[in-house]
Amino acid sequence: MTLTVSMTVNGESVSADVEPRTLLVQMLREHLGLTGTHVGCDTSQCGTCVVHVNGESLKSCTMLAVQAEGADVTTIEGVADGETLHPMQQAFHENHGLQCGFCTPGMIMSSLDLVKNNPDPSEREIREWLEGNLCRCTGYHNIVKSIDAGAKAMRS
Amino acid sequence: MTEQGIGAAIARREDRRFVTGQGHYTDDINRMGQTYAVFVRSPHAHAIINSISMDAAKGMPGVRDIFIGKDLADGGVGPLICGWAITDVNGEPHKAPPHPALAMGKVRHVGDPVAVVIADTQHQAMDAAAKVDVDYSVLDAAADLATAQGSNVQIHEEAPGNLCYEWEIGDKAAIDAAFDSAAHVTELEFLNNRLVPNAMEPRACVAEYDGGTGDYTLYLTSQNPHVHRLVMSAFNGLAPEHKLRVVAPDVGGGFGSKIFVYAEEVVLTWACRHVGRPIKWTAERSESFVTDAHGRDHVTKAELALDADGLFLAMRVNTMANMGAYLSTFASAVPTYLYATLLAGQYTTGGIYANVKAVFTNTVPVDAYRGAGRPEAAYVVERLVEAAAAETGRDPADLRKRNFVQKDAFPYQTPVVMQYDCGDFHGSMEQALALIGYTGFAGRKEASRADGKLRGIGFSSYIEACGIAPSAAVGSLGAGVGLWESANIRFNPTGNVQLFTGCHSHGQGHETAYAQIVADKLGVPYEQVDVIHGDTARIPFGMGTYGSRSAAVGGSAILKAADKVIEKGKKIAAHCLEASEDDIEFSAGNFTVTGTDKAMNIAEVAFTAYVPHNYPDGVEPGLDETAFYDPLNFSFPAGTHICEVEIDPDTGAVSIEKYAAVDDFGTLINPLIVEGQIHGGIAQGVGQAVLESAVYDGDGQLVSGSYMDYTMPRADDLPHYDVGFNSVPSPLNPLGVKGCGEAGAIAAPAAVMNAVHNALRDMGVNHVEMPATPQRVWEAIQGAQGAAE
Numbered sequence: 001m002t003l004t005v006s007m008t009v010n011g012e013s014v015s016a017d018v019e020p021r022t023l024l025v026q027m028l029r030e031h032l033g034l035t036g037t038h039v040g041c042d043t044s045q046c047g048t049c050v051v052h053v054n055g056e057s058l059k060s061c062t063m064l065a066v067q068a069e070g071a072d073v074t075t076i077e078g079v080a081d082g083e084t085l086h087p088m089q090q091a092f093h094e095n096h097g098l099q100c101g102f103c104t105p106g107m108i109m110s111s112l113d114l115v116k117n118n119p120d121p122s123e124r125e126i127r128e129w130l131e132g133n134l135c136r137c138t139g140y141h142n143i144v145k146s147i148d149a150g151a152k153a154m155r156s
Numbered sequence: 157m158t159e160q161g162i163g164a165a166i167a168r169r170e171d172r173r174f175v176t177g178q179g180h181y182t183d184d185i186n187r188m189g190q191t192y193a194v195f196v197r198s199p200h201a202h203a204i205i206n207s208i209s210m211d212a213a214k215g216m217p218g219v220r221d222i223f224i225g226k227d228l229a230d231g232g233v234g235p236l237i238c239g240w241a242i243t244d245v246n247g248e249p250h251k252a253p254p255h256p257a258l259a260m261g262k263v264r265h266v267g268d269p270v271a272v273v274i275a276d277t278q279h280q281a282m283d284a285a286a287k288v289d290v291d292y293s294v295l296d297a298a299a300d301l302a303t304a305q306g307s308n309v310q311i312h313e314e315a316p317g318n319l320c321y322e323w324e325i326g327d328k329a330a331i332d333a334a335f336d337s338a339a340h341v342t343e344l345e346f347l348n349n350r351l352v353p354n355a356m357e358p359r360a361c362v363a364e365y366d367g368g369t370g371d372y373t374l375y376l377t378s379q380n381p382h383v384h385r386l387v388m389s390a391f392n393g394l395a396p397e398h399k400l401r402v403v404a405p406d407v408g409g410g411f412g413s414k415i416f417v418y419a420e421e422v423v424l425t426w427a428c429r430h431v432g433r434p435i436k437w438t439a440e441r442s443e444s445f446v447t448d449a450h451g452r453d454h455v456t457k458a459e460l461a462l463d464a465d466g467l468f469l470a471m472r473v474n475t476m477a478n479m480g481a482y483l484s485t486f487a488s489a490v491p492t493y494l495y496a497t498l499l500a501g502q503y504t505t506g507g508i509y510a511n512v513k514a515v516f517t518n519t520v521p522v523d524a525y526r527g528a529g530r531p532e533a534a535y536v537v538e539r540l541v542e543a544a545a546a547e548t549g550r551d552p553a554d555l556r557k558r559n560f561v562q563k564d565a566f567p568y569q570t571p572v573v574m575q576y577d578c579g580d581f582h583g584s585m586e587q588a589l590a591l592i593g594y595t596g597f598a599g600r601k602e603a604s605r606a607d608g609k610l611r612g613i614g615f616s617s618y619i620e621a622c623g624i625a626p627s628a629a630v631g632s633l634g635a636g637v638g639l640w641e642s643a644n645i646r647f648n649p650t651g652n653v654q655l656f657t658g659c660h661s662h663g664q665g666h667e668t669a670y671a672q673i674v675a676d677k678l679g680v681p682y683e684q685v686d687v688i689h690g691d692t693a694r695i696p697f698g699m700g701t702y703g704s705r706s707a708a709v710g711g712s713a714i715l716k717a718a719d720k721v722i723e724k725g726k727k728i729a730a731h732c733l734e735a736s737e738d739d740i741e742f743s744a745g746n747f748t749v750t751g752t753d754k755a756m757n758i759a760e761v762a763f764t765a766y767v768p769h770n771y772p773d774g775v776e777p778g779l780d781e782t783a784f785y786d787p788l789n790f791s792f793p794a795g796t797h798i799c800e801v802e803i804d805p806d807t808g809a810v811s812i813e814k815y816a817a818v819d820d821f822g823t824l825i826n827p828l829i830v831e832g833q834i835h836g837g838i839a840q841g842v843g844q845a846v847l848e849s850a851v852y853d854g855d856g857q858l859v860s861g862s863y864m865d866y867t868m869p870r871a872d873d874l875p876h877y878d879v880g881f882n883s884v885p886s887p888l889n890p891l892g893v894k895g896c897g898e899a900g901a902i903a904a905p906a907a908v909m910n911a912v913h914n915a916l917r918d919m920g921v922n923h924v925e926m927p928a929t930p931q932r933v934w935e936a937i938q939g940a941q942g943a944a945e
Contacts, residue, residue, distance in 0.1 A: 019279060035184035036177015038408075040356045041441035045863030048356060076177035089175040094167050096832045100663030101174025102356040102408030108175060123876075130871035134863070136356050136409050137663045139839030139900075140871040142832055 007071045009034065010078030018065050025049045027065035028075060036076040036105045040134070047133030050106040051075045057113035059132070076105035079112070088112055088150035097146030099137035107133050111147040119155055123148065161676030162891070165828040168668040170661075179406040182360040185375050187434035190362070191220055193424055194281035195437070196271040196288045197446070198263035201297035201518035201856020202311065205261060205290060208271055213287040218280030220431050222288065223423070224271045225260035233257060233426050236417060237391045238483035239636040242321050242492055242514075250321035250514070253312035255482040257392075257419040263292070264311055264481035265518050266857055267446025269419050274431050297518040297856035301455055301476045304517045311481060311516045318516040320479050320488070325496045325572055326509035334470035334507055338461035342544040348532045349926045350453035350478065350850040351843075352866060353525045355662075357408020358444045363424035364434035371399050374425050378404035378690075379414045379660050380700020383637070385692050387417045387485070394425045404690040407662035411840070412524040413448045414662065415702050416485035420447070445861040450850055451525020453478035454491065454532050460505075460540040466550055468505040468559050473536055477514045480521035487523040488514065493573075493633050494529030494621070500570035501537035502581040502617045502794055503559040508571045518856040524702065526840055526901040527620070534618040538906035542615060546917065552615050552910070553589060556796075557582055560617070574621060576792045577888045584818045584882040585617060588796040591816035591878050600800070600813075610803040611813070612915025616907035618797070621790035622895030623708030640786035641705070642696040643713035645674065645721050647779035649766035651759025652684040658698010659710035660690050664897065665829040666706060672825055673711055673891070677718040678758055679745020696782055704895030707825060708791045712889045716783035724779065725761045731772035732756055732764060791886050791894040795819035797838070799907040803915045808934025810846050810912055812873075817903065818880040822894035830896045831879050837900020838877055843869040844901075845908035846928050867927070920944050 006015035009032060016031035028034045028051070037060055040046035049060045052074040079086045085093065088108055098104040107130070114121055114129045121129065126147050127140070135143060160166055173179050210222045236255040244250055259268045271288050275281035298304035298311065304318040311318050335341060362375040372395045378384050381402040389397040407414060420437050428435045439447065455476045461469040477491035496510035541559075545552040560581040561568045568576045597613050604611035624630070627638035644656040655674055659666060667687040675682040688694055701710070722742045729747035730737040739750045748755040764771065765779040800814040817834055824830050847867040851859040860866040885892025905926060912928045913921070920940035924932055 021279065029184075030186075034177070035181075036179070038181070038357070039183070039438075040358065040408075041863050043441065043862045043864050045868075046356065046441070076175075080176055085172070085175065092175050093171040096167065096828050098171060098174055099665070099832060099836065100356065100409040101170070101179050101406065102181065104174045105177045124872075127872040127874075134356060134868050134870065136354055136411070136840070136868070137836045138832060139835035139837075139869075139877065140874050141835040141877055144871060 003066055005065045005069050007068050007073055009073045010075060020066060022065045023061050024063040024065050024068050025060035028060060034075050034077050038102055038105060040102065045134065047110060048103050048106040050109040050133065052109060052113065057110050076109060079108065087153035091150030091153055092146040095142050095146040095149055097138065097142045103133060103135045107135065107143055111150060114147070115151045115154055119151060121151060160682035161672055162823065162825050164672060165826060166668065167828065168665045170665065170667045181357055181406045181408055182362060182375050182377050183438045185362050185405065187362060187364055190434045190436055191274050191276055191431060192278040192281045193435050193437040194273050194285040195269040195420065196273065196285050196290065198259065198266060198268040198270055200263060200292055200294050201266050201299060202295040202309065203263050203292035204295065205259065205263060205270065206293055207291045209289040210271070212289070213273060213284040216280065216284040216287060218276035219284045220274045220276065220433065222271055222273050223258065223427055225256045225258035228258055228423065228426060229256065229260065231426060232393050233422065234392045236419060236422065237387065238485060238488055239387065240486050240489040241634040242323055242488045243634065244321035245324055250488050251315040252483050253314040257422040265520055267520060268481065272423050272427065274427060274435055299518055299852040299854060299856040301478055301515050301517065304515045311518060315516055320483065320514040320516055322511065322513045323492050324511045326507065328509045331470045331472055331507050331509035335459065335461045335472060338469055339464040340462045340548055342460045342540055342547055344539055344543055345457045346539065347925050348452045348454040348456065348535055349844060350522070351451045351525055351848050352445055352850050353411045353413035353448055353451060354868060355409030355411055355413055358439040358441055359414065359418065359420070359448060360438040361421045361424050362434060362436045363428040365429040371401065372425055373401045373403065374421060375403045375405065376421055377407050377414050378402065379407065379410040379662055379702055381660065381690055381692050382658060382698050383700050384417055384421070388422060388425060392422050394422065401693045404660055410662045411526040412451065412528060412702060415700065416449050416523055418447065442862050445866070446520055446858055449484045449523035450480065450520050451522060452532060453522050456536055458536045458540050460544050462544055462548065466548060466555055466558050468503050470507045471499060471505050473499060473510040475510065475512045477512055478517050478519065478522055479514050480517060480519045482521050484521040484523035487521060489635070490524050490529045495533050497573045498530050498533035498619060498621060499537060500572055500574065501534070502561060502619050504561055505571065519852055526837065527898040528703070530620040530898065531902045531905060534616060534902045535906045538616045538618065539909065542910040553585060553594065556615065556617050557585060575789065577789060577886050578884050579792060579794050579820055580882055580884050581617065581794060584794065584820055585796045587880050587882050588798050588816050588818040591818060591880050592798040592800065592814055604802050610805055610915040610918065612801050612911040612913065614799050614907050614910025614912070614914055616797045616903045616910065618903040619792055619794040620898060620902050622704035622793055622898070623787050623791040623889065624703035624705050625787060625790055627786050637699065638786070639699055640784050641709040641713040642698050642782065642784045643710065643717040644696050644782040645717045647762035649763050651762050653680050655685060655687045655714065656695040657687065657689045657710055657714065658695055658700065659706040660701045662701070664701065664706060665826065669825045669829055670714060673714050674718065677715060678721060680758060704897040707891065707893040708889050708895050709785060709787050711825065711891045711893060712787065713783050713785035715890045716785050717781045720781035720783060721779060724781065725758060727772050727775050728761050728764055729756045732770060788888045791822065791888065793819060793821050793894040793896065793899050795899065795903065797903040797907040799911045801908065801911040801915055803912070803933060805919065805937055808930035808932070808937065810928050810933060812842060812875040812908065815875050816878045817900065818882050819896070819899055820882050820884050820894065821896040822883055822886045823892035824881065824883060825893065833896045834879050834900045835877050837898060838904045839869050839874055840901040841904020842874060842908055845905045845926050847873060849927050
């Protein structure tokens with residue numbers, strides 16, 4: 001049995017026929033071809049699948065696609081302005097806030113939500129906010145630096 | 157140094173695709189007509205397989221086929237191999253029992269694959285796999301070293317007593333005599349906890365077969381695609397090398413765990429031809445926990461003999477190394493040649509004896525994980541030295557300095573095979589002391605005390621062997637492969653360059669750093685150099701990336717290829733400029749005639765090479781040079797890391813307050829990338845010291861088998877790192893580099909644990925195992941306080 005699910009993703013109206021058990025992340029990756037959102041675990045711990053649903057950051061493995069019916073979803077593919085990187089993306093690049101890149105989309109989506117609610121986060125606040133995002137490469141040092149720089153760029 | 161050449165801290169070019177979600181990882185690849193594989197895995201640590209009933213599963217919707225071990229064996233698929241043969245103390249080869257890709261007759265660890273279901277969708281394959289009914293007779297399991305050595309559990313018939321090998325290095329009698337004459341002996345016993353590598357990208361593969369050409373293509377999360385192709389061809393017999401293409405696209409971290417040839421890629425490559433469709437498999441994280449090769453897992457008794465002046469006379473080490481249920485691809489080398497040969501550390505220790513017993517258990521196989529043997533060695537040496545300092549009432553920095561190899565004593569031959577090329581151990585120590593603010597420690601400790609906290613400081617003056625390795629040397633020690641590297645520099649007629657390398661980047665930034673090397677050496681603008689890796693169909697043969705070898709070995713191959721380009725370019729320029737080849741000089745991208753203003757840019761030379769209308773006789777057209785580089789020796793990165801922790805005695809919680817690292821990596825190609833490597837390595841080392849542990853229960857169930865249970869370091873567990881460099885370029889490779897990928901993971905565990913012990917010494921605590929969790933630390937404090945009362 002499949003169900004038709006419709007939503008807005010990165011500003012475009014999309015729909016797909018999915019099994020009821022299909023997770024939002026699976027719909028994004030497998031039905032819509034948006035492979036920038038990743039899957040790094042099966043217990044909703046790693047945060048590589050973070051997207052924005054109706055403006056809030058959310059692990060897209062914690063939501064069924066059918067639950068996102070009618071929602072406004074933004075993925076990492078929808079963050080840049082054409083070929084111009086978003087200031088947060090630029091900050092990750094300039095501060096070497098990524099290595100293998102697998103956790104990066106989730107980190108950026110998560111940090112955008114932090115900065116939306118807290119435009120000038122302290123180092124401690126950034127570290128605590130990232131509780132739901134794992135990175136195995138960077139030791140977080142440059143991710144924290146990137147988010148600080150990205151927040152600063154977004155303020156100016 | 158040019159603006160974008162060697163030494164420039166430029167941001168990475170590969171970032172753009174990753175920050176925009178346009179990376180191409182294996183699971184992002186989908187092929188027309190693709191099917192999905194789900195593996196049926198043993199829920200038992202040790203059991204006889206009585207029967208496998210597949211009828212119900214075969215009738216499920218979408219199921220294409222189900223295969224078991226017998227199908228592979230009948231199809232001529234060879235078992236998984238270990239590529240490094242250790243000779244044991246009796247002169248016998250190590251025990252390498254058969255390791256079928258799908259278990260036959262018996263399962264030996266939880267997660268051992270028994271069958272594979274291929275279906276049209278992932279969900280259909282999962283549903284059908286749940287219907288495969290395996291009847292087991294459960295056997296007693298040996299989940300730990302003590303049980304494996306002390307019970308009747310027999311995991312492999314070929315390995316009596318579950319012993320894979322006993323191996324030793326050094327003259328035991330001489331070392332024993334040195335201990336007899338010692339003024340002081342420090343003795344420690346400890347574990348080196350088992351770790352799960354946990355690259356954020358789970359392992360995955362997509363296999364397809366082209367019936368028209370007979371070609372196989374395997375997209376794979378691999379650190380070394382050519383090694384995969386070689387092993388899968390030569391030993392698993394899946395396809396001749398020229399008919400098997402292995403592509404490792406963007407790979408989301410490896411840390412060693414993606415070096416090895418695993419069951420899943422072997423099974424899929426064989427099965428895709430039988431099914432007649434491409435097949436994809438992607439590990440779930442819980443599957444990664446029970447199939448990715450684990451790391452570390454030693455039990456060690458170590459002793460250090462000192463004379464009355466605090467000089468190190470001798471070291472004696474006995475280690476039991478857990479191999480897991482089967483020998484993984486390079487497992488046997490890790491607790492021997494990558495471990496005991498580093499026990500000299502940075503010191504002039506007179507003599508060293510080490511005995512290693514490698515033991516099979518009913519657990520996931522153990523193999524190289526970031527550092528691979530060297531973190532275990534550094535932990536032995538640095539814990540011993542720090543304990544010796546405390547026991548003899550010496551300052552830990554002073555005791556180290558007293559025993560360091562002097563700066564002018566290189567090359568320095570250790571008692572355990574290695575010859576160190578160069579270094580400045582004292583200089584790194586002094587720099588690290590300044591960076592941490594050692595003179596202010598007493599004040600900070602007092603401030604912590606006033607706050608009800610225990611503060612401790614710990615040192616780790618590590619050394620490691622990187623740039624693996626001279627082929628003849630590793631061959632003489634049992635390696636089944638050569639460990640050179642290749643590079644191909646291809647100029648296009650319009651003057652831009654494609655560099656093809658046999659190393660593989662899975663986060664290390666090769667696309668940037670290698671382009672810097674080419675730009676620097678050949679004077680081609682950085683933007684006009686592209687780096688291509690990870691595809692056996694595009695690159696010359698290469699050995700991949702691990703053991704911090706990509707700069708020292710891969711980078712040297714690039715320089716060698718660049719030299720060939722210059723050599724040929726001189727011939728072409730000499731002809732065009734009507735000069736003798738001997739009079740041509742090359743610098744910053746220009747061939748000039750000595751003493752004149754006649755010059756030709758390398759782009760013009762490249763164009764001439766491809767449009768050879770006016771061209772020297774006897775010179776081949778084209779500007780496309782390949783070099784293979786075999787290193788002369790290992791390289792020896794070294795440094796001093798100092799950690800300060802604060803412990804809350806009421807909860808046992810350990811907080812990393814300060815961390816200073818001063819490292820000698822030789823020449824730095826891109827300091828921004830190097831600092832990132834250090835940060836990440838330290839995080840994994842801190843993880844080992846205070847957070848991470850793969851815990852098995854007595855039945856061989858992995859208790860910490862998910863991110864709910866296995867404590868991955870998070871941003872708020874880790875400190876700001878203060879990083880410094882004390883570079884002494886290596887004389888043994890043309891770049892002068894030493895390698896930086898593993899240093900943090902090697903140095904950090906001892907630095908953190910020495911700090912923990914330093915903090916707890918005032919409470920009467922002498923021993924805490926890794927990871928120093930709040931519970932362990934609290935119990936140690938309570939135990940010591942109880943004993944004191």
